[in-house]
Amino acid sequence: xxxxxxxxxxxxxxxxxxxxxxxxxxxxxxxxxxxxxxxxxxxxxxxxxxxxxxxxxxxxxxxxxxxxxxxxxxxxxxxxxxxxxxxxxxxxxxxxxxxxxxxx
Numbered sequence: 001x002x003x004x005x006x007x008x009x010x011x012x013x014x015x016x017x018x019x020x021x022x023x024x025x026x027x028x029x030x031x032x033x034x035x036x037x038x039x040x041x042x043x044x045x046x047x048x049x050x051x052x053x054x055x056x057x058x059x060x061x062x063x064x065x066x067x068x069x070x071x072x073x074x075x076x077x078x079x080x081x082x083x084x085x086x087x088x089x090x091x092x093x094x095x096x097x098x099x100x101x102x103x104x
Contacts, residue, residue, distance in 0.1 A: 043069025
């Protein structure tokens, strides 16, 4: 029973941290609720590792967790730019820097 309770608490902490990260980082990012919780858990885990190995402290804290979750959201946005928000690539759907006619 202890493992199930831990996983439920982990989900809700990740959801809160991920929601704060998405709220503080401006711009659209269509994510589901489980994806937001996963972003929060990944950011919290990364912040904990950073705190342990770089700062030599035990525990990351909410501020560091939100900052690392914001970094995860930013990386997620950059890797999924070709989706709904960035349709057409960097030239706005014209097909390339030469207007979709090819190079010559």
